[in-house]
Amino acid sequence: MLxxxxxxxxxxxxxxxxxxxxxxxxxxxxxxxERSVRYLGLNSPNTFHSPNAGLPQNVGGHAVYxxxxxxxxxxxxxxxxxxxxxxxxxxxxxxPEH
Numbered sequence: 001m002l003x004x005x006x007x008x009x010x011x012x013x014x015x016x017x018x019x020x021x022x023x024x025x026x027x028x029x030x031x032x033x034e035r036s037v038r039y040l041g042l043n044s045p046n047t048f049h050s051p052n053a054g055l056p057q058n059v060g061g062h063a064v065y066x067x068x069x070x071x072x073x074x075x076x077x078x079x080x081x082x083x084x085x086x087x088x089x090x091x092x093x094x095x096p097e098h
Contacts, residue, residue, distance in 0.1 A: 007036040011044055023048025025091060029055060029067055030075035041083025049085050051075070053093030065093025072098050
């Protein structure tokens with residue numbers, strides 16, 4: 001989605017197409033993305049969520065992502081259980097531990 005696109009409008013625009021999965025990738029950290037995840041989970045039959053591990057912080061000239069693996073897992077559990085998200089993953093800053 002382009003910055004500022006309302007999730008409901010984006011989903012409506014995609015409805016006429018034969019799409020298997022609709023979701024968010026390279027999204028903000030899960031806490032900031034929850035409203036959009038909730039909307040997709042409750043309004044789209046095949047939802048996907050692949051957040052990054054928080055907003056990167058510059059530490060000694062390196063991008064550091066602060067979201068811990070357990071915290072990401074907790075968000076994913078919540079999104080699957082409460083919003084019906086069916087596919088989860090990880091993006092920027094996630095590691096094998098995530």
